[in-house]
Amino acid sequence: MPRFGLLPTTRLPSLQSKQALARAIPLPHKPTVIPPSTAPLPDEDESLRDRLRRRRRTEWKRRQRGQTFLDNLIVSVHGGSGGDGCVAFHREKFVPNGPPSGGNGGRGGDVYIMPTPHLTTLSGIAKRIRGPTGGNGQGTWQNGKNAEPLVIHVPLGTVVREIPRGDSRRSPDEWEAEQESLEGLDSTERVQKMRDNRWVHYPRFGETNLSRDSFKDAEQALYAQERERRYLRRQREKDYKPLVLSMLPLGARHREPLGFLIASGGTGGLGNPHFMSQNDRIPRFATRGHPGERITLALELKILADVGFVGMPNAGKSTLLRALTGGRAKSEVASYAFTTLNPVVGIVRVADDGTFEGSLKSDQVYDETIVEEMQEQERIERGELAHALTRNQSGQHGHHFDAEETFRFTIADNPGLISDSSENVGLGHSFLRSMERSLALAYIVDLSGPAPWDELLVLRAELEKYQHGMSRKARIVIANKADLLGGEGDAEAIALAKSKLRRLELFVQEHMIPIGEDGRRLEVVPVSAKYSQNLTRVVGLMRGHVQEARDRLGERTVKELVVDVDQSQLITN
Numbered sequence: 001m002p003r004f005g006l007l008p009t010t011r012l013p014s015l016q017s018k019q020a021l022a023r024a025i026p027l028p029h030k031p032t033v034i035p036p037s038t039a040p041l042p043d044e045d046e047s048l049r050d051r052l053r054r055r056r057r058t059e060w061k062r063r064q065r066g067q068t069f070l071d072n073l074i075v076s077v078h079g080g081s082g083g084d085g086c087v088a089f090h091r092e093k094f095v096p097n098g099p100p101s102g103g104n105g106g107r108g109g110d111v112y113i114m115p116t117p118h119l120t121t122l123s124g125i126a127k128r129i130r131g132p133t134g135g136n137g138q139g140t141w142q143n144g145k146n147a148e149p150l151v152i153h154v155p156l157g158t159v160v161r162e163i164p165r166g167d168s169r170r171s172p173d174e175w176e177a178e179q180e181s182l183e184g185l186d187s188t189e190r191v192q193k194m195r196d197n198r199w200v201h202y203p204r205f206g207e208t209n210l211s212r213d214s215f216k217d218a219e220q221a222l223y224a225q226e227r228e229r230r231y232l233r234r235q236r237e238k239d240y241k242p243l244v245l246s247m248l249p250l251g252a253r254h255r256e257p258l259g260f261l262i263a264s265g266g267t268g269g270l271g272n273p274h275f276m277s278q279n280d281r282i283p284r285f286a287t288r289g290h291p292g293e294r295i296t297l298a299l300e301l302k303i304l305a306d307v308g309f310v311g312m313p314n315a316g317k318s319t320l321l322r323a324l325t326g327g328r329a330k331s332e333v334a335s336y337a338f339t340t341l342n343p344v345v346g347i348v349r350v351a352d353d354g355t356f357e358g359s360l361k362s363d364q365v366y367d368e369t370i371v372e373e374m375q376e377q378e379r380i381e382r383g384e385l386a387h388a389l390t391r392n393q394s395g396q397h398g399h400h401f402d403a404e405e406t407f408r409f410t411i412a413d414n415p416g417l418i419s420d421s422s423e424n425v426g427l428g429h430s431f432l433r434s435m436e437r438s439l440a441l442a443y444i445v446d447l448s449g450p451a452p453w454d455e456l457l458v459l460r461a462e463l464e465k466y467q468h469g470m471s472r473k474a475r476i477v478i479a480n481k482a483d484l485l486g487g488e489g490d491a492e493a494i495a496l497a498k499s500k501l502r503r504l505e506l507f508v509q510e511h512m513i514p515i516g517e518d519g520r521r522l523e524v525v526p527v528s529a530k531y532s533q534n535l536t537r538v539v540g541l542m543r544g545h546v547q548e549a550r551d552r553l554g555e556r557t558v559k560e561l562v563v564d565v566d567q568s569q570l571i572t573n
């Protein structure tokens with residue numbers, strides 16, 4: 001017996017509040033196996049404090065008026081310098097003049113860039129990034145330690161470009177930096193400084209070394225190597241292509257666990273045994289570590305989601321994203337406005353028969369994040385998760401769907417748009433820039449609100465104010481929270497709900513711009529994101545629109561949008 005007449009399936013708990021819901025959903029319980037925990041459950045105060053904390057963060061973000069959504073950043077990256085080689089001689093009882101025994105320096109840390117799904121903005125990335133320095137060599141042939149690599153985590157959809165020579169935003173590379181540091185010095189001082197940068201001498205032997213032939217030969221060889229390295233590096237710069245870190249959400253596996261190498265660390269210096277020769281049995285010099293590669297990158301966050309959600313705050317965009325991705329996309333859900341502060345991208349995986357990953361768990365309720373966290377905490381307290389299998393182990397999710405999946409598209413859940421967002425009210429609209437290239441947009445409105453049709457007008461106006469013609473990308477109107485209509489299932493309430501939906505449909509037919517030349521109107525789909533109802537229809541429609549847009553764009557443009565990462569190695573070592 002349906003509780004309301006708009007949606008096909010029902011069986012909803014009758015709920016007045018989130019606390020009631022937490023009690024209403026029976027959780028499997030094993031009291032005989034695990035004794036009840038004495039740890040206190042999260043109480044009302046705690047949840048209130050948490051809620052306040054989250055709200056304060058939102059308020060702060062609002063005061064920034066969208067400026068903290070950083071989608072362009074120039075970063076100067078230095079690979080770590082190599083460690084210095086060591087000048088030492090072996091000392092042992094009864095061996096008065098032991099052989100040279102200085103160890104080599106360790107390699108400097110390489111710097112990698114890695115697309116990471118849970119990041120949504122570039123604002124956490126430092127503008128100057130330096131890999132760790134390698135360890136210095138030590139006596140008794142002890143080589144210095146190689147430094148750990150450093151990984152820069154960036155959001156998916158980040159485009160990485162090297163800033164070319166001649167651009168004022170570019171920082172000097174390792175050779176240019178040295179030249180700058182020598183400016184204003186006379187020629188003797190320059191030579192002296194360059195030697196200091198390259199050589200380590202045995203104490204009090206600096207002067208003597210300079211006059212020895214073995215040192216002069218070694219110095220010449222070192223400069224020749226440097227020239228060759230610089231030549232190869234400059235050659236390689238010509239082949240740099242932008243690296244688009246966006247293929248990965250579409251399921252590509254990481255080739256390298258650390259991401260993509262962007263700046264190699266410098267090699268370590270050589271210890272004094274390396275310079276032993278016929279002419280010099282006791283070399284009293286060693287080389288310093290080489291500086292790491294320096295590169296200036298322009299990072300641009302271009303979220304290349306196929307479908308972008310456009311809706312007012314609290315319409316349920318984040319809940320819908322979570323329901324469509326089977327809970328994989330972690331977008332925060334709460335009952336206050338502007339919960340989502342940055343766009344979040346999720347992947348919808350669809351099988352041939354129209355089922356999608358999110359529809360595998362039919363009775364799943366996607367509630368507010370805080371409620372879900374409380375429920376999870378309760379389960380942990382009861383010890384239920386102690387032996388729980390992971391999602392992949394239990395086969396409910398993930399690889400299990402791989403065989404059935406025939407189509408996938410990405411969705412971007414955006415912050416709420418309100419009237420005058422274009423005047424930078426609310427969170428502003430800077431995030432829309434990341435959606436300009438979405439293939440389609442979906443309006444999300446709250447069907448339980450007093451006038452969902454007015455929401456549509458505001459949303460369309462804001463899109464148009466941002467970019468003329470942008471609202472033409474809208475393909476579908478999702479009328480969410482349909483479960484709140486229909487009262488207790490009485491005929492009168494159902495009739496009312498139906499007439500409200502009908503009114504919304506009529507409004508869309510009369511006032512919203514038709515899609516394409518054939519005059520097709522936006523389709524209105526009533527859903528309940530929270531209880532995953534009627535979502536198969538939404539997925540079916542979105543799939544059609546994405547497919548259509550991809551076909552229309554043609555092969556060439558799609559390739560431009562999604563550059564194959566394999567072909568665009570930024571560094572070709």
Ligand SMILES: Nc1nc2c(ncn2[C@@H]2O[C@H](COP(=O)(O)OP(=O)(O)OP(=O)(O)O)[C@@H](O)[C@H]2O)c(=O)[nH]1
Pocket residue numbers: 311312313314315316317318319320332333334335336337338339340341366367368414415416417480481482483484527528529530531
């Ligand atoms: N009853 C019901 N409540 C829903 C549904 N979808 C979302 N909600 C609730 O609506 C509130 C807002 O949901 P969100 O998903 O955070 O909304 P949003 O559009 O992402 O909001 P912002 O991020 O602030 O723009 C939460 O309290 C949700 O639990 C639904 O289908 N039915």
Ligand SMILES: [Mg+2]
Pocket residue numbers: 317318319331332333339340413414415
């Ligand atoms: Mg949200």
